[in-house]
Amino acid sequence: MIRGRRLLGGLRPLLAAASPSASPAEPRRPFRTGEPRLYDPVKDLEKGVIDAYKKMKDFLPGSSWHPGHITEGLPPDHADVVIVGGGVIGWSIAFWLKMKEPQRNAYRVVVVEKDIKYSKASTVLSVGGIRQQYSIPENIKMSQFSANFLRTINQYLGVVTQPPIDIQFNPSGYLFLASEDGAALLEENVGIQRREGAEISLLSPAQLKKKYPWLNTDGVALASIGLENEGWFDPWTLLNAFRNKAISLGVYQSCGEVKSFDLYTEELRTHDGDRINFSRIKGVHVQMPDSIESTKIECGFVVNAAGAWSSSVAEMAGIGTGPPHSMLGIRLPVEPKKRYVYVWHCPDGPGLECPLLIDTTGAYFRREGVGGNYLGGLSPTEEEEPDIQDLEVDHEFFQDKVWPKLAHRVPNFQSLKVKSSWAGYYDYNIFDQSPVIGVHPLVENLYFATGFSGHGLQQSPAVGQALAELIIDGKFKAIDLSIFSFNRFFKGNKAVERNII
Numbered sequence: 001m002i003r004g005r006r007l008l009g010g011l012r013p014l015l016a017a018a019s020p021s022a023s024p025a026e027p028r029r030p031f032r033t034g035e036p037r038l039y040d041p042v043k044d045l046e047k048g049v050i051d052a053y054k055k056m057k058d059f060l061p062g063s064s065w066h067p068g069h070i071t072e073g074l075p076p077d078h079a080d081v082v083i084v085g086g087g088v089i090g091w092s093i094a095f096w097l098k099m100k101e102p103q104r105n106a107y108r109v110v111v112v113e114k115d116i117k118y119s120k121a122s123t124v125l126s127v128g129g130i131r132q133q134y135s136i137p138e139n140i141k142m143s144q145f146s147a148n149f150l151r152t153i154n155q156y157l158g159v160v161t162q163p164p165i166d167i168q169f170n171p172s173g174y175l176f177l178a179s180e181d182g183a184a185l186l187e188e189n190v191g192i193q194r195r196e197g198a199e200i201s202l203l204s205p206a207q208l209k210k211k212y213p214w215l216n217t218d219g220v221a222l223a224s225i226g227l228e229n230e231g232w233f234d235p236w237t238l239l240n241a242f243r244n245k246a247i248s249l250g251v252y253q254s255c256g257e258v259k260s261f262d263l264y265t266e267e268l269r270t271h272d273g274d275r276i277n278f279s280r281i282k283g284v285h286v287q288m289p290d291s292i293e294s295t296k297i298e299c300g301f302v303v304n305a306a307g308a309w310s311s312s313v314a315e316m317a318g319i320g321t322g323p324p325h326s327m328l329g330i331r332l333p334v335e336p337k338k339r340y341v342y343v344w345h346c347p348d349g350p351g352l353e354c355p356l357l358i359d360t361t362g363a364y365f366r367r368e369g370v371g372g373n374y375l376g377g378l379s380p381t382e383e384e385e386p387d388i389q390d391l392e393v394d395h396e397f398f399q400d401k402v403w404p405k406l407a408h409r410v411p412n413f414q415s416l417k418v419k420s421s422w423a424g425y426y427d428y429n430i431f432d433q434s435p436v437i438g439v440h441p442l443v444e445n446l447y448f449a450t451g452f453s454g455h456g457l458q459q460s461p462a463v464g465q466a467l468a469e470l471i472i473d474g475k476f477k478a479i480d481l482s483i484f485s486f487n488r489f490f491k492g493n494k495a496v497e498r499n500i501i
């Protein structure tokens with residue numbers, strides 16, 4: 001048996017010793033509403049960050065004053081939890097860590113984001129969909145939790161002095177079409193979904209035709225449609241809502257790039273005499289823009305929420321750099337895969353009742369607003385995977401691969417006109433296409449929340465809660481997500497989701 005993993009008990013027992021922030025909360029002035037802003041963040045920055053930080057403490061939570069202005073350039077030198085990556089996953093985890101605090105200001109949580117404009121972050125380049133139609137029960141449970149979260153988002157993420165959050169939720173079912181070959185699988189998946197409490201309806205081609213007269217049902221043997229908890233919403237709004245709320249609860253935002261970790265490594269022996277190195281991350285080096293030297297944050301726990309870039313963050317902890325066939329030789333198998341989204345106009349296209357349709361070929365589309373606009377795309381085959389150096393869009397891919405499939409399924413789309421397009425990266429797990437959630441077995445204070453491909457946005461509320469449980473309580477509580485642990489790469493156990501888009 002292997003000794004180690006002394007942190008299994010989670011953060012709670014370590015709190016007292018973890019950092020200076022672990023001292024009891026200071027008494028707080030009640031926050032004020034309707035008062036003018038009392039200071040200019042730029043001037044305060046000039047005067048000194050320490051002064052500004054004191055003011056920040058007076059105003060939190062919920063003031064219109066934005067602590068991000070102050071913490072932007074300067075990470076603290078200690079933190080209980082450092083989250084690498086300030087996308088929707090990173091900020092959700094930060095929010096839930098604060099929500100689960102037994103007492104205010106018990107933990108110091110820092111989110112480090114290298115690109116504050118989010119120019120390449122998957123979160124803001126996603127199409128905002130949420131669905132219940134998965135084949136892995138844990139995926140269904142996560143989306144069910146998230147749907148409830150989004151429905152009551154203001155109870156979770158509302159900040160008293162700010163306007164209510166409008167996530168711009170468009171309720172609309174996902175319509176999965178299956179060919180003769182795929183019909184049995186679709187039916188099996190729907191069985192799983194219904195057992196998990198999802199409201200999903202099966203439709204024959206005749207029922208489809210009646211419900212959606214604009215649809216060509218050639219080659220369709222069966223279809224399923226979600227009757228609730230499916231649709232799409234605005235990704236930016238969710239990201240900002242998590243971020244605003246987390247900052248209002250005292251989370252630090254640091255705008256810099258994590259470049260390296262300080263590791264403490266200890267060699268342990270198994271009963272068989274094998275030697276195994278266990279490591280802990282003791283410090284996180286953050287390179288701030290316009291700064292020559294990196295800044296170090298001493299830390300208790302680190303979360304890798306770096307999306308499509310998370311494999312290189314894992315490498316900083318030695319993961320994937322060990323000898324082949326050793327445990328540290330197994331890399332985090334998450335890679336960026338470029339995915340195109342095209343927006344087109346078609347005045348004669350499907351109307352308000354248009355679902356988010358996933359064709360038998362994998363091509364998908366949905367309505368975008370109500371003016372005859374749509375968006376959609378198709379995941380390329382392995383041979384067609386585009387170069388990932390940049391986020392340029394391949395317009396021929398639409399012309400040659402996507403449009404013919406769409407026009408076959410919706411004949412009115414033959415006359416569509418492409419208006420715009422963009423590309424983003426899926427954080428794609430090449431091992432089994434499922435997320436990686438949990439701690440690394442050898443780097444005992446490094447946690448992962450990555451590898452979500454095309455469903456990280458909708459799962460972010462549930463994933464944030466799960467990671468906070470793991471870190472604070474040492475185990476999953478609301479939803480057991482151990483199926484997605486890093487250990488499966490050692491054991492060769494794949495968590496295969498059959499409903500991937």
Ligand SMILES: Cc1cc2nc3c(=O)[nH]c(=O)nc-3n(C[C@H](O)[C@H](O)[C@H](O)COP(=O)(O)OP(=O)(O)OC[C@H]3O[C@@H](n4cnc5c(N)ncnc54)[C@H](O)[C@@H]3O)c2cc1C
Nearest residue numbers: 085087088089114122123126127129258307424456457458
């Ligand atoms: C085209 C497209 C469509 C999609 N559609 C949907 C959908 O309909 N529904 C859905 O649920 N999901 C969808 N997704 C997936 C979803 O967008 C992602 O799974 C989710 O946004 C992942 O969030 P994240 O926070 O992990 O990653 P990101 O948003 O990419 O955030 C990671 C952040 O980490 C930062 N970072 C990286 N390295 C470092 C470092 N060393 N130091 C500091 N910061 C670092 C990056 O700058 C980045 O901002 C789609 C994705 C794409 C590309």
